[in-house]
Amino acid sequence: MAIEKRARFQSSWLPYALIMPQLLITLVFFFWPAGQALYQSLLVQDAFGARTEFVWFENFVTLFHDENYLSSFKVTAIFSLLVAGIGLAVSLVLAAFADRVFRAATAYKTLLIVPYAVAPAIAAVLWLFLFNPTLGILAHWMHGWGVDWDPLLNGTHALIMVVIAAVWKQISYNFLFFLAGLQSIPKSLIEAAAIDGAGPVKRFATIVFPLLSPTTFFLLVVNIIYAFIETFAIIDAATSGGPSKATEILVYKIYADGFKGLDLGGSAAQSVVLMAILILLTVIQFRYVERKVQY
């Protein structure tokens, strides 16, 4: 595809006028706040905003010596690996089966894409209701099996609950991309392997799965970014980071420290760290997905 157009229009003012709305919004609501976050992260301010001091990188040093912050990193790592791992595995299995069947295929697909339309916060409320220790139906069953289920008090249970809600919400997306990946694999390759006597499992392991690696890698990065950022609503609506910070992921901690704790410098420093992680992930996505994972 051409990167540049041959045919162009000439005007000394029109292009600026056309691009102005977007640039203006970007400057006011994006660059200005992002700059503020960078600047804030180098300041220490008391809770009432009366006194401000420029402290260079002290906020970052404090941050990485802060037990709570480090444990939030750990929670984020566990959470995002679980969300990405389980989400990809479940969706791949469903997509592989959906790729095989003829009958009712459309019905399966249609039903599986519905969770995409559900807001993360609503997904959280749904699962919170199902897992509610006093009236939730799933909690009731688990009590029946002898599990002392209480996500409102038990940190591990709370983490399991938000992982399930996050995976449920993301299944549609992963499923669609896996299905498309599967359908773009040339059928002749599979047929050749079948003629050579390879069974369905062997074909999947040695042909389909390796050919699917670009899709898988792409989805892995997208899912990790999803778990890092977009699950904010799930965490806030379902657990508010609790009980005792067991589900406090990085993005939630920025909000909790900044808006509830009023630690502006610390919150800004956390924002900067998370921005750096995100930029890194996005760069990896662009570089590797396009070039390295080829077959």
Next chain:
Amino acid sequence: MATSLPEPATSPPRLPFLVRMNLIPRAWQRGTREGMIENRPLLTFVSHLALVIGVAIVAFPIYITFVASSLAPDEVLQSPMPMLPGSHLIENYRQVISQGTTSANVASAPVGRMMWNSLVTALLIACGKIAISLLSAFAIVYFRFRFRALAFWMIFVTLMLPVEVRILPTYKVVSDLNMLDTYAGLTIPLIASATATFLFRQFFLTIPDELAEAARIDGAGPLRFFWDVVVPLSRPNIAALFVILFIYGWNQYLWPLLVTTDESMYTTVIGIKRMIAGGEAATEWNLVMATAMLAMLPPALVVLLMQKWFVKGLVDSEK
């Protein structure tokens, strides 16, 4: 219908990744493959079984929500709650839409009002993004001007930093501009994003140069060309993007949570969060669940009714 990319000329595996991903809409429409490789009844049975179980698990929370939304207040508090719909369906929905709930001992705004707010927000975000992106992509593709590369990169960088990581300073800007509790404050900061601009740029690059040349020879100016040629050609992309952005706007959480303090400006998603904030005892779950159903309905309808556009939009907008 214009497609976003030309038919693949080479064999599929050699195409770059994202180009191949662009073939999804067609793969999707094809639905099934022509002819199975071999007939294995057992494997087919297992496939259907796995899919039925998968669909059942995925649909289960929505079914329970529906059942809960049709129960009387004391029925929903039973443990276990009934698994079949009750008789209070219409009553519950009528109450939340016109009066809201009194959960957490605080009367909420009527959900009808919240849904109106959600609708306005979603439409403003979707249409706003599409409009400013069409214009800026047109400028970037069809003109040479100073700072073009700079402008492009400034827009591009916004891809990487969602509002969640710069909440506080963005909130401060909106508050300084007196935009709290307004539709402008709810929507304009979210309109600044590069995804749509990028998508339109990619698409404009595939429009044959001959069209622009012909337009020029016929004496049509850039704006005329934009309106009479570029916008009509972009219709499939606009439709696909609209579906994705409508859902994105309707489902917004963090931003409306921060900028709305006035009940009458709450969106539906925020309204539900406020309803359950009072904790256990005070929550009227049957009404909360009716509100949840109402919050899910519009985006679900958009996805289901515009499925083809939805899938295209999902794939296209993925950077």
